[in-house]
Amino acid sequence: xxxxxxxxxxxxxxxxxxxxxxxxxxxxxxxxxxxxxxxxxxxxxxxxxxxxxxxxxxxxxxxxxxxxxxxxxxxxxxxxxxxxxxxxxxxxxxxxxxxxxxxxxxxxxxxxxxxxxxxxxxxxxxxxxxxxxxxxxxxxxxxxxxxxxxxxxxxxxxxxxxxxxxxxxxxxxxxxxxxxxxxxxxxxxxxxxxxxxxxxxxxxxxxxxxxxxxxxxxxxxxxxxxxxxxxxxxxxxxxxxxxxxxxxxxxxxxxxxxxxxxxxxxxxxxxxxxxxxxxxxxxxxxxxxxxxxxxxxxxxxxxxxxxxxxxxxxxxxxxxxxxxxxxxxxxxxxxxxxxxxxxxxxxxxxxxxxxxxxxxxxxxxxxxxxxxxxxxxxxxxxxxxxxxxxxxxxxxxxxxxxxxxxxxx
Amino acid sequence: xxxxxxxxxxxxxxxxxxxxxxxxxxxxxxxxxxxxxxxxxxxxxxxxxxxxxxxxxxxxxxxxxxxxxxxxxxxxxxxxxxxxxxxxxxxxxxxxxxxxxxxxxxxxxxxxxxxxxxxxxxxxxxxxxxxxxxxxxxxxxxxxxxxxxxxxxxxxxxxxxxxxxxxxxxxxxxxxxxxxxxxxxxxxxxxxxxxxxxxxxxxxxxxxxxxxxxxxxxxxxxxxxxxxxxxxxxxxxxxxxxxxxxxxxxxxxxxxxxxxxxxxxxxxxxxxxxxxxxxxxxxxxxxxxxxxxxx
Numbered sequence: 001x002x003x004x005x006x007x008x009x010x011x012x013x014x015x016x017x018x019x020x021x022x023x024x025x026x027x028x029x030x031x032x033x034x035x036x037x038x039x040x041x042x043x044x045x046x047x048x049x050x051x052x053x054x055x056x057x058x059x060x061x062x063x064x065x066x067x068x069x070x071x072x073x074x075x076x077x078x079x080x081x082x083x084x085x086x087x088x089x090x091x092x093x094x095x096x097x098x099x100x101x102x103x104x105x106x107x108x109x110x111x112x113x114x115x116x117x118x119x120x121x122x123x124x125x126x127x128x129x130x131x132x133x134x135x136x137x138x139x140x141x142x143x144x145x146x147x148x149x150x151x152x153x154x155x156x157x158x159x160x161x162x163x164x165x166x167x168x169x170x171x172x173x174x175x176x177x178x179x180x181x182x183x184x185x186x187x188x189x190x191x192x193x194x195x196x197x198x199x200x201x202x203x204x205x206x207x208x209x210x211x212x213x214x215x216x217x218x219x220x221x222x223x224x225x226x227x228x229x230x231x232x233x234x235x236x237x238x239x240x241x242x243x244x245x246x247x248x249x250x251x252x253x254x255x256x257x258x259x260x261x262x263x264x265x266x267x268x269x270x271x272x273x274x275x276x277x278x279x280x281x282x283x284x285x286x287x288x289x290x291x292x293x294x295x296x297x298x299x300x301x302x303x304x305x306x307x308x309x310x311x312x313x314x315x316x317x318x319x320x321x322x323x324x325x326x327x328x329x330x331x332x333x334x335x336x337x338x339x340x341x342x343x344x345x346x347x348x349x350x351x352x353x354x355x356x357x358x359x360x361x362x363x364x365x366x367x368x369x370x371x372x373x374x375x376x377x378x379x380x381x382x383x384x385x386x387x388x389x390x391x392x393x394x395x396x397x398x399x400x401x402x403x404x405x406x407x408x409x
Numbered sequence: 410x411x412x413x414x415x416x417x418x419x420x421x422x423x424x425x426x427x428x429x430x431x432x433x434x435x436x437x438x439x440x441x442x443x444x445x446x447x448x449x450x451x452x453x454x455x456x457x458x459x460x461x462x463x464x465x466x467x468x469x470x471x472x473x474x475x476x477x478x479x480x481x482x483x484x485x486x487x488x489x490x491x492x493x494x495x496x497x498x499x500x501x502x503x504x505x506x507x508x509x510x511x512x513x514x515x516x517x518x519x520x521x522x523x524x525x526x527x528x529x530x531x532x533x534x535x536x537x538x539x540x541x542x543x544x545x546x547x548x549x550x551x552x553x554x555x556x557x558x559x560x561x562x563x564x565x566x567x568x569x570x571x572x573x574x575x576x577x578x579x580x581x582x583x584x585x586x587x588x589x590x591x592x593x594x595x596x597x598x599x600x601x602x603x604x605x606x607x608x609x610x611x612x613x614x615x616x617x618x619x620x621x622x623x624x625x626x627x628x629x630x631x632x633x634x635x636x637x638x639x640x641x642x643x644x645x646x647x648x649x650x651x652x653x654x655x656x657x658x659x660x661x662x663x664x665x666x667x668x669x670x671x672x673x674x675x676x677x678x679x680x681x682x683x684x685x686x687x688x689x690x691x692x693x694x695x696x697x698x699x700x701x702x703x704x
Contacts, residue, residue, distance in 0.1 A: 044534040203681030211673035234630045266537030
């Protein structure tokens with residue numbers, strides 16, 4: 001308790017001191033820190049690809065905003081909340097970082113959310129899934145940009161049930177994230193008039209899913225929901241194909257599946273898989289052009305960015321626009337300005353940021369193409385349905401975000 | 410429908426078979442470990458990384474050399490074994506006279522370096538490796554749909570395990586190996602080149618790991634971390650079977666695969682821990698392992 005107070009007092013003193021020295025800006029540089037997984041399970045979907053996306057956003061601003069140079073730093077949080085918190089504290093206290101960006105892995109994201117709230121810095125989250133970031137853990141200086149578990153669960157759960165997939169069986173990774181994803185999806189399925197025939201908790205992590213797949217097969221459910229992520233998901237899909245589940249007419253729903261997962265599976269195995277994502281590189285001219293630029297900077301022609309990486313670019317661009325607009329780098333004022341401006345870029349058209357920090361934009365229900373339908377590298381998805389932002393994300397009054405309750409009172 | 414303890418017979422039969430299939434991987438991997446420990450006294454923690462290298466070698470051969478599954482089944486273990494032999498000559502050789510712990514630390518470090526290098530080069534999402542044309546599809550056994558490839562995995566690994574066992578127990582070379590394990594100095598005095606024997610044994614152990622890797626490539630995701638996911642279980646298998654016991658490690662591999670498979674029906678949450686529970690019990694009752702001789 002004592003240390004919290006000393007931090008608050010120190011912050012107040014610092015704020016006063018710097019406020020006296022400079023009129024609007026705390027120092028002479030805008031510093032952005034990309035904090036993500038650069039070596040572990042999420043390093044392909046965020047990692048260096050996100051750092052490159054951040055650099056692109058800064059370059060597109062000419063490296064300067066409101067006359068101040070923009071600097072980029074990055075670090076690997078190894079998916080460990082304590083390591084992430086240490087880096088964030090050092091960044092803020094010593095290196096004077098203004099905004100921390102990306103932060104996949106919900107446990108780390110929630111730790112960063114606390115630190116940035118207390119120390120009054122901006123947190124632009126693209127990589128993490130927990131809908132708590134705009135729920136009970138919401139913060140006036142944070143924006144959750146790309147996706148959340150609620151949107152994924154509801155996108156896939158509702159749409160597939162409406163399209164006739166009205167009986168479900170879940171294979172759930174046996175930890176908090178897996179259970180949350182399963183519960184959210186099951187609720188959406190039931191709301192849409194479907195039923196859940198059964199579920200099985202698979203240990204996490206797990207390599208062999210054949211036992212669980214046989215149980216799913218025996219349930220005769222029309223849809224098998226995979227409430228897991230990363231290698232667990234790709235192994236489950238690979239083996240479902242092998243055991244003839246999809247050929248037998250059962251559909252697979254990947255509840256947290258990224259384009260990098262589909263690439264690693266190959267279309268032959270992944271074809272037919274239904275998933276929800278926030279962005280697809282081949283969606284329109286803008287997204288294609290940006291993706292090609294990104295691939296060049298990555299130094300490889302045969303990679304395409306994920307929604308998380310595109311979200312990092314979009315979030316930083318919007319953040320810099322808000323600094324330009326407001327003429328300050330003060331966290332709350334910048335985020336308030338971000339909330340007042342619509343988001344229009346290659347990531348989304350007419351997106352907006354709600355009081356709880358949720359960036360509301362269209363989500364896409366997509367299906368993986370068959371090898372015959374795919375005409376060029378990374379031509380992986382066909383869009384089944386564009387889910388309007390207001391329908392995709394959790395209604396603001398259902399999230400228990402204290403900011404929203406304060407606004408209502 | 411017939412049931413046993415409330416579970417349909419069909420479901421149990423299916424899980425039994427799946428357990429055997431998983432057990433096949435455990436058996437081949439723990440056989441390699443037991444072989445290496447028996448002769449070199451090295452606890453080869455790089456075994457998981459070598460298994461991963463086997464899978465990657467198969468993928469690299471296909472992607473950059475157009476070499477398919479069947480040649481890779483021989484080539485990949487050979488390539489990885491050569492790398493293993495180099496490691497043995499350069500590094501492991503220096504540790505034989507020291508405590509087991511040094512070998513463990515060295516191979517553990519090697520595993521980290523190898524996995525890190527592959528992660529740097531190929532990312533973590535994994536690579537796609539298709540099931541070979543001849544083994545696509547499956548047969549309906551009545552109680553379950555058995556993919557042909559899984560059947561092949563059991564046949565291939567049983568064959569390899571039996572061959573290695575026969576080689577060691579029934580041939581002149583095997584007799585020398587066993588003698589060298591008991592008393593290297595005396596065997597050397599008889600004019601046998603024991604260091605070469607040791608190098609070759611490490612090569613064979615590593616080749617077995619790589620072979621399991623190639624077998625796994627079409628069914629599991631080929632990614633740099635695939636070895637670290639399985640190696641801990643395989644170590645438990647070796648400890649239960651008895652360190653250094655060839656037949657013990659094979660039998661225990663298949664047996665524990667079945668136990669794990671049945672746990673997945675009865676209480677799936679425990680399926681990742683059941684092997685370790687068994688390990689604890691075995692260590693309490695018979696510290697040398699089920700098939701091991703007390704030191």
